[in-house]
Each structure stands twice: as structure tokens, then as C-alpha cells.
Amino acid sequence: MMNNFDVIVVGGGASGFFTAINLAEQNPDLRIAILERSNEVLSKVKISGGGRCNVTHACFIPNVLAKFYPRGEKELKGPFHAFCTGDVMEWFSERGVSLKIEEDGRVFPELDNSQTIIDCFLNEAANFNIQIIKQTIVQQLSKENDFWKIKTSKDTYQAKQLVMATGSNVKIWDLLKTVNHSIINPVPSLFTFNIKDDRIKDLMGVSTEMVSLKVKGSTLKANGPLLITHWGMSGPAILRLSAWGARELFDKNYQFQIIVNWTNDFVFDEVLEELMQLKQSNPKKTIIKHAQYGLTNRLWQQLVKASMISEDLIWADVSKKQLVNLAEQLTQSEFNVNGKSTFKDEFVTAGGIDLKEVNFKTMESKLQDNLYFTGEILNIDAITGGFNFQNAWTTGFLAANAIAAKY
Structure with missing residues (x-):
């Protein structure tokens, strides 16, 4: 059976949810689905910062913020000028999640509980009728008549716009090679x-x-x-x-x-x-x-x-x-x-989609129309302190804006 959507986001983590929510806010009529391979979404958000969720870092100058990224510094300068730390803090505040800055610059929910971030995302997703489809493993990607066809362990899905937000997932990287993308070989970081x-x-x-x-x-x-x-x-x-x-x-x-x-x-x-x-x-x-x-x-x-x-x-x-x-x-x-x-459970990988193949104004692939990348699927990683999440929020926001502009 073919399931049709306007936009499919593969990956139910931080950047996947952020992309879907920001897109739905701008265009509530879009049919949006999030496909997640496990039976739980936002699992990395849950364990981040010892269960408190280190949302971002209180560095508010885009060019300085970019220096915390061993891979991605040059590419993220422009995106950070569009959506930076202050914008993230305001975004959560507007949705009832108060944040606090600790002495070392890390930013956490005031309640010191990652569940507040998870609840915020799940509530927003429910408000906009974003479909969350769990235990669905993507097995094949192809482009047919301007539509992306996504064959999974359960069903086949079709969408005009496809966002890949799967983090450090080697199988997904291998699938993206079948649509001509290059992968920088992943190695551990942190x-x-x-x-x-x-x-x-x-x-x-x-x-x-x-x-x-x-x-x-x-x-x-x-x-x-x-x-x-x-x-x-x-x-x-x-x-x-x-x-x-x-x-x-x-x-x-x-x-x-x-x-x-x-x-x-x-x-x-x-x-x-x-x-x-x-x-x-x-x-x-x-x-x-x-x-x-x-x-x-x-x-x-x-x-x-x-x-x-x-x-x-x-x-x-x-x-x-x-x-x-x-x-x-x-x-x-x-x-x-x-x-x-x-290091704990907060495993980070250096490697991923070659940054030369991505337009950092829109996060769209330069090789395939209507294919977007957000978060750690890209060859971007940072030191600890909330910087990896900031990459997720910024790239998700840009992808959402770019897709919304097409409708």
C-alpha cells in the first residue's frame, strides 16, 4: 500500500522534530510524517546532559559559535546568522519551556528535566497533526516522477519533499550513496x-x-x-x-x-x-x-x-x-x-554527508531536488556543551523555511 504525504522526515530525533514542527507552523495544511526506526522517539534528547537535556550553549555570536565545530565551522557561519542560540531560547520560551544558563555557558530547561523538551515537541507535533510512525526501518530510496518513494520494513511511502534527519546511521548513509551522495567515512568523536x-x-x-x-x-x-x-x-x-x-x-x-x-x-x-x-x-x-x-x-x-x-x-x-x-x-x-x-551515552560521530554537496542556505541537496539534510547526518560535529543540538535546531529551521517557501 502506498502512503502519500507532502513531506516525510526520516528520523524521530531532535532535528527531525524541529524541522517538522517549524514547517507545520508555517504551513499547517501540509501532510507531514516522521518515520522512526525504533519504538521510541527523541531518545538522545532524553539522555542528553545526564537526563537534563543540554539544549544549546550561551554563545550568541555566530562566528564565535561556529568555532566550536571541528567539522562544519565554515559552513555553519551563514546558518547561525539566520538562526542562532538566542533564537532557540526564544523558540522554547514561546512554547512554555523556560531555559536557564549555567556558569559554564550550557543551557538547560529550568526544571532540569529533558522530558520538558520531549513533551514540548510531542505536543506541538500533535497540535499540527504530524504523523509519527515508529518501528519503521527505511530500506530503499528512489525518485519517481518528481516524488520520493520510501520503501520501509512496514509500508511504502511517497512524498514530494524528503528530509533526512537520521544522525549517525551507517545504513542510511549507504542508502544515500544510491542517490549519488558521497559519505565522509565515519569515525568516533567525543x-x-x-x-x-x-x-x-x-x-x-x-x-x-x-x-x-x-x-x-x-x-x-x-x-x-x-x-x-x-x-x-x-x-x-x-x-x-x-x-x-x-x-x-x-x-x-x-x-x-x-x-x-x-x-x-x-x-x-x-x-x-x-x-x-x-x-x-x-x-x-x-x-x-x-x-x-x-x-x-x-x-x-x-x-x-x-x-x-x-x-x-x-x-x-x-x-x-x-x-x-x-x-x-x-x-x-x-x-x-x-x-x-x-563518553556516556552521548556518542557523536565525525563523518557523514559531504558538506560540499549541500546548500547551507536551505539545507537542500545540490545533487537531488527536494532532498534535505539536518543535524548529525551531515559531516558536522562539535565538542560537548550543547553545540551538537544547536546544529540540529539551526539546520532543521533552515530546511523547514526552504520547504515552506515551495508551497
């Missing part, structure tokens, strides 16, 4: 580092406010808070490095060395000089009990021990060689990374 090292062995849960990191023998670097875990290292600094280095670290098979500067921006010579001053000003204090640079006592103790400084040594008796060792541990600690772990 992952944590597996590290076995005596210096951090028993420090699970210890965090530092600001470190700087670099990959040895590479130009890759990042800074930010770092968290020591039972499998190695995580936290914003590590996740940023993994995002910017997604392809390079994949090519290294996740076997590489990182250099950690625990002081963030002090260099070796400055730290050595400060340690020598401490030797003069605190001669009778025990080094291991005298944590510096805002480090926790436990982390400081491990770095002191790694510098061949005994537990009872006082500053007066420390040698120049030992101070050199400690300055090195503080500013250029080397760690061997051996593999990666997925």
Missing part, C-alpha cells in the same frame, strides 16, 4: 582515553580545574578541566582533544602519547624557578604535604613521588635534579594512551 599509569592508578574521581594537553608529535592540543577515571582520563579537555583529533587519532588506532601540563599555562622554566623559591621560603615544610598550582593533595603526592622525592623530604633538602624532575612532571607529564572509551 571519547575518553584509556591510560594505565601508576601516577593516576588510585586517583579515580580526582579532577583538575584547568590543564593543557597536547598529542606528542602532533599539532593537536586542547585545554580545560580534566577528570581521572578508573580507565584513564576524561573531562572537557580530553573530550575537546578527541573531537578535534577524531580523524588523526583514528589513524593512530588510538595508540599515542599525550603530554599534560597540570599547571595549564606555566612553562617548565617558570615552574622550576617557583619551586626553587619555595625551597627558600618554606625550608622546613614537607614537600609532599605542600600541594601547589591548585592541584588536589592526592594528585600532587603522586607527581612528587614520580619525581623521585621521598615522602618525608623537606624543601630545604631537595636537590636541583629533584626539582627539575618535579617541574617536568608538572608541565610535561607524558602518558601512553592505549585505546578509547565511549
